Amino acid sequence: MPAPTLPKSVSKFTVSQPGDKNFKLAAIDPADKPCSSGGKTDDRVIVDQLALDLDVLQNRFWADKRFKLLVVLQGVDTSGKDGTLRHVFGRMTPLGVRTAGWKAPTEAERAHDFLWRIHQAVPAAGELVLFNRSHYEDVLVPVVAGTLDDEAVDERLAQINDFERMLSQTGTVILKFMLHISKKEQGKRLQQRLDDPEKYWKFDPADLQAREKWDAYQAIYERAIRATGTPWAPWVIVPADSKTHRNLMIATVLKKAMESLGLRFPPLPEELVGVKVK
Amino acid sequence: MPAPTLPKSVSKFTVSQPGDKNFKLAAIDPADKPCSSGGKTDDRVIVDQLALDLDVLQNRFWADKRFKLLVVLQGVDTSGKDGTLRHVFGRMTPLGVRTAGWKAPTEAERAHDFLWRIHQAVPAAGELVLFNRSHYEDVLVPVVAGTLDDEAVDERLAQINDFERMLSQTGTVILKFMLHISKKEQGKRLQQRLDDPEKYWKFDPADLQAREKWDAYQAIYERAIRATGTPWAPWVIVPADSKTHRNLMIATVLKKAMESLGLRFPPLPEELVGVKVK
Known part of the structure; x- marks a missing residue:
């Protein structure tokens, strides 16, 4: 069971x-920079280098297939x-790397258990899959909407732990990042989306409604993280008011976790040693 | 119907x-370099710049969603x-970009028509999907193996044209690249996979068997390309003995095709103009 090394x-x-x-959650300052080397420019240079290192590691991960x-x-x-996908994962080849973005479930998806659609998207051997949101939305959203009672929440969180344990036992390294920003920073960024023509498309009026329920979201995030931070699928809370620091921290954690796997290029099967191509 | 501009x-x-x-096919020299600026070093610099340009275009493509x-x-x-995936598409963010690699169909896939699994993997609005091999393998392989008779081949090629026309009519820009190398170059590259420990994992003994049927593969490639090069899904034959030139030609074609779409960031819906975030 490959528990990630952090x-x-x-x-x-x-x-x-767990x-x-x-x-x-409130004890973590969104403006903190635990991984920073000091200057923003330096940090950016380090992120760019880390993104290249991660490309090398991912290439080996893909070849290794264990x-x-x-x-x-x-x-x-x-x-x-x-932004994380762009700056941390943007140097990887789209070979063995896949992003799965999760929106509100469709009618067909709602007709199944909440892990049904998730299970179909988990990585195969050698693959790196990036969940842009995840099964955790199926706890966060209904709790804030008031459609999932307390007992049902605990049941769902336990189901997530069981699901993630099974994935880990069958060879999946799981890393979960919670990007932690302040309410003030969110206000600034939403306003930017309304003011910058290249960002209009990112603005969703539903974001304003979710913002009104800020405290409720912070509370259920805390509860979910407490319940589902496990040795086999730990949560890392990333202070993310600084975009550069956010990238730096995620890239640093990922590099360490991948390096500790002892990845290697598979050896040549014995019957192929010495073969000459005609 | 967005027929790509080349x-x-x-x-x-x-x-x-068609x-x-x-x-x-034999009239095209795999060593030709129609897109080259002259020097290999120059071409490499151009490819790196094109890869960055393609990242910008893809970001806009993803936002545009048309x-x-x-x-x-x-x-x-x-x-x-x-190598094409790495050098031409390696600068894109894994957001809206997906690779689908096609191997021999599974038992469940063989129980359906050959386009069934393909259809499930085609791009959604805003997405760029890279087919690493494709539905064309379902013509090439059985023809060389002698399990698909002449009439069945024509039928299948016509089905491909119908399928691709439908995709095009419903908003898909289709570009098909045939990477054209010489038999001698293939021999060299296969030998490298047997000699370089970082490439062992890429060697498949089945490749040697396919190499023995080189002429049969070239013949069916020619026939398939003749039958399925269409205004809505053209084939581009890429002289590919030079890796740098291969990347250069594919990136050049792709850039032109994407630029000609007139991509734009979507405007802000009228009801959101002037909104201030609290």
């Missing part, structure tokens, strides 16, 4: 024991999920 | 009229499909 520098931001009552890698990106609207 | 420089390498009896884009990469083993 860098020591992020231990204060990691939740990996039922961790000590974890308080593991699967699932990266979950969660966070409120404008928290930087798309 | 650069004039590749017109001699394009098949876009039943084009003039097209002869079109779908399907890129088919075909070619014999070692012709450079993976």
Whole structure:
């Protein structure tokens, strides 16, 4: 069961024991920069280098085929999920890398259990799959909407733990990132989407409604993270008011986790040694 | 029906009229470099710049959402499909970009028509899907194996034309690239896979068997391209003995095709103009 190895520098931001009552989301400052080297320019250069390192690691991961890698990106609207995909994963070849974005379930999807559509999208051997939102939305959204009672929430969170344990036991490395921004920063970013013609398309009026329920979302995020931070699928809370720091932290964690797998190019089968092509 | 616009420089390498009896695969020299600026180093710099341009275009394509884009990469083993994905598409964000690799159909897939699995993987609005091999394998392989008779081949090729026409009529821009290498170049590349520990994993003994049927593959490629080069889904034959030139030609064609779509960021809906975020 490949439990991911995380860098020591992020231990204060990691939740990996289910039922961790000590974890308080509000205790983490969205403006904190635990992985920063100091300057923003330096950090950007480091992110660019890390993105190249991750490309090399992913190429080896794809060749190796012993593991699967699932990266979950969660966070409120404008928290930087798309930006992370661009800056952390943008140097990888689209070979063995796939993004799955999750919107409100369709009627056909709602006719199944909430993990049904998720299961179809998990990575195969050698694949890296990036979840842009995830099965956690099926806890967050109905809880805030008031359509899932307390007992049902606990049941669903336990089902998630069982599901993720099974994925891990069958070879999937799971890393979950919660992109943590302040309400003020979100206000700024939503306004930018309304003001910048190249960002209009990203603006969804529903985001304003979700913003009105900010506290409710923070509360259920905390509860869900407490319940589902496990050794086999830890949560990393990423202070994300700084986009550069957000990228830096995620890339740093991912690099460490991938390096610790001891990836290798598979050897040549014995019967092929010495073969000459005619 | 968005028929792709192609650069004039590749017109001699394009098949876009079905039943084009003039097209002869053997008449195209795999070592030719119609898009080259002269030097290999210069060409590499241009490819890197084109890859960045394509990233910008793809980002806009994803925002625009009026079109779908399907890129088919075909070619014999070692012709450079993976390398194309890396060098031409490697600068794109994995957001709205997806690769679908096609292997021999599974038992469940064989229980359906040959386009069944293909249809499930075509791009949605705004998406760019890269077919690493494609439905054309379902003509090439059985013909060389002798399990598909002449009439059945014609029927299948006509079905492909109908299928691609429907995709085009419903908003899909289709570009098909045949990566054309010489038998000698393939021998060299296969040997490299046997000699380089970082390439062992790419070697498949079945590639040697396919190589023995080189002429049969070239013949059916020619027939398939003649029958399925259409205005709505043209074939571009890419001389691919030079990897740099291959990348250059594909990136050049793709850039022209994407630019000619008049992509734009969608406007802000009227009811959102002037809204201030609280």
